[in-house]
Amino acid sequence: MPTIKGSWSSFFINLGNGDRILIDAGTRRILGFRKDILDVSHIFITHRHTDHIMFLGALLERMKRNKRKKPLTIFCPVNAFYHIQMFIRFFNPRGVPGFVDFETYTPNDPEYLISFPKSNTEMWAAAACHTTMAAGYGIIQGKKKVVIVPDTRPNCKTLLALAKGARALFHDCTFPTAVHTFAFSKGHSSPEGAGVDAAKAGVQTLVLIHTSRVRARDQQTLIDGAARHFNGEIRVAADNTTFTF
Ligand SMILES: [Zn+2]
Ligand SMILES: [Zn+2]
Structure with missing residues (x-):
């Protein structure tokens, strides 16, 4: 949940050579951080929950006010399409702005490998295990892969x-250690769960994200929880943190 200390899910990704994308659009704060999010060519939505799409309507409205002409493609799981339209229309009563195209997909569908030739990047959506159809996104540049999974x-x-x-796994860490089993049943992870996954997948760096309910606790507690199972590098994302891989 949003608190004074943090806000909802959104990831701005600079792929290089002018390719810029957004994964989720849950928070207005990202706009204060970087004005160039108004130039992204694609927005990849992980799923239809409010904390991941809340800012989408206001973001498109801002792009429209800036007289955007460049096409914008919004990728979303097929069952998120209706929800997303509603959120967009709330801020854009005249309908979805003309520069927006939608692509709906089912996570795991191999047809949906999206290429960004300028930055030699490919993106793929795998199914997350959440309470609704949800995706985790893999960003692949040659041998380097970064995976972002806000809710699983x-x-x-x-x-x-x-x-x-x-190279890096950005992993759900919604619930604190004490409620690991509860987290599992709610389609979310604890630091331990994220650590187990990082170890199983053999990643180099684990970044704990979506830490909403445990934000008040100190970061070291989260790192210690994940480190019980994973002995690679562990970092915790806060609002407007930048990571380079
Ligand atoms: Zn969710
Ligand atoms: Zn969420």
Whole structure:
């Protein structure tokens, strides 16, 4: 949940050579951080929950006010399409702005490998294990792979396969240690769950994200929880943190 200390899910990714994308659009704060998010060519939505799409309507409205002409493609799981339209229309009563194109997909569908030739990047959506159809995204540049999974329970086979050998895994860490089993049943992870996944997938760096309910606790507690199972590098994302891989 949003608090004074943090906000909802959104990841701005600079792929290089002018390719810029957004994964999720849950928070207005990202706009204060970087004005060039208004130039992204694609927005990849992980799933239809409010904390991942809340800012989408306001973001498109801002792009429209800036007289954007450049096409914008919004990728979303097929069952998120209706929800997303509603959120967009709330801020854009005249309808979805003309520069927007939608692509709906089912996570794991191999047809949906998206290429960005300028930055030699490929993106793929694997199914997450959540309470609704949800995706984790793999960003692949040659031999380097970064995987971002905001909402999932641990031990999700499709995600483990996607994350195998990744340079970095950004993993759900919604619930604190004490409620690991509860987290699992809610389609979310604890630091331990994220650590187990990072170890199983053999990633180099684990970044704990979506830490909403445990934000008040100190970062070291989260790192210690994940480190019980994973002995690679562990970092915790806070609002407007930048990572380079
Ligand atoms: Zn969710
Ligand atoms: Zn969420």
